Amino acid sequence: MGINQRVTVIAIVVLIFVLKSILSSSTPPFSTGQALSWNLDEEQFERIKVRNGSKLRLWFKGPKYPSSTITWYKDGKKIKNVTSRLKIKQSSLVILKLEEDDSGEYACYKQNQHGEVWKNYTLTVTTDPLITKPVIQSPLNQTVAYLDDVKFQCKVIMNSTSTNIQWFKHYQVNGSYTNEDGVPYVHVIQQSRLNHSSEILYIKNVTYEDAGWYTCLVTNAVGRAYQSAWLTVTVPSTLAKRTIFGMLILRT
Template sequence: MDAPSLCFSIVLLLLQCAALLSVTVTSNRHKVEVKENSEAVLSCLYKTERDQNPRIEWKKRGRDVSFVYFDGQFRGPFEGRATIEGATVTLHGVTQDDAGEYRCEISAPLDSVSLGETNVTLKVLVPPHTPSCEIPTSAVTGSVVRLRCHDHQSIPPATYSWFKDSQPISSPRHSNDSYVLNSYTGVLEFKSVSKEDSGRYSCLASNGIGTPKMCEAKNMTIEDVNVTAVVVAVLVIGLIVAICSCGGVLLHRNGFFSRHRGRSNVNYIPPPQEDFKHTQSFML
């Protein structure tokens, strides 16, 4: 065997020996999805060659890395609501605050490669809550009307279905239909409402997790424009404008708006008063 081949064989053998003497860490489930308030198992499996008492740590990554399990104890919000078996952690009663990326670290000082780690991502699924619905109580024919429905808490995001008088409103088939329905944003838009659109409307939110939830049904009434009321309002406004105009003209003619009206003559100087003297002509 030539020298280059011998060197390559030795290097390969050393690498294999190093691999045998290193701690290995893995997980049988790197992505975990569970429903809210259930249990979440964060799997961490490790193997060491020499160190029989490795140090086990769990951390949660975010803006700041925080300890979950350290020095044989659960820390912070995980204290009293988590258990560990081997290096696998089980969280009890998970909430949305528990969602995120976790890291399992195994430290084995006696192994050649003393540190190994694996990551597990936890996603907490939240069933729909009762959606908030914005349904106008009335509108006039020919106007554009939008009904809105949204649930801010469901994970994954909910999709929405609208009902009129307890009957589902189907998605429009043609672009010239009188309404547009977006099941992802929850907006039901009438391009030009008519009296036939009057009814009792409600919205259902669902995301495949838990039971779908519906908001309370509300009445929407579509009415024709009251032409008589509009004409009367225009006449009243016109009459008020005419009266104000005539009054302004009369006041102007009478000098009410004169520049000098109401101003006192500040330059007026009264004539000097002379002492009254009795003369003989007035004496009897």
């Protein structure tokens, strides 16, 4: 190899080395930024069912990027009309006093120059009542005279579905109202399906055997509720006593 060829090879090697040094040490003329990525802790599609009149917040928890823009859509159309009932706050969409017309397909679209991500929601606004266990108001303790009439009222103050109601009369076995497992001794004395707000237990011509503990039990598909009251039977204040053939007759 001649001198000129050697010089040429050395020059090429030096040039390559210099170019590599420049490329490895120089910064790009602009920042590449950061591409949008999906938050693995969040579902990309969500179904939501709420009652009308409620408040709803749809929230996209994806990562925040200063250079990204966020757009909300309903049924494929960009949401532009922000009202006193509908508010957009960056990654969240708030709807007050939901109506059935608010049902639909919602999407949050987040974009920067390097990519995009979506979060989709299916919203159903329903007028169906929420099913809850019943809530009842306790019947009141009663005190009545012998042979008078008495009534206990079991008032249901909250109920959302078909309901069964039962009245029980408690009794004792060997001086106890419950067995060894704590289960009460009871007789079912009245039962029906509740189609109004209260159920009344009537007892006519009360005797001393009717005195004791009564319980109203209300059940539906979700749960049950019960309340109890005590009946006291007294001797009439205007009692006339007569003995006929050795028998005691009570009358008012």
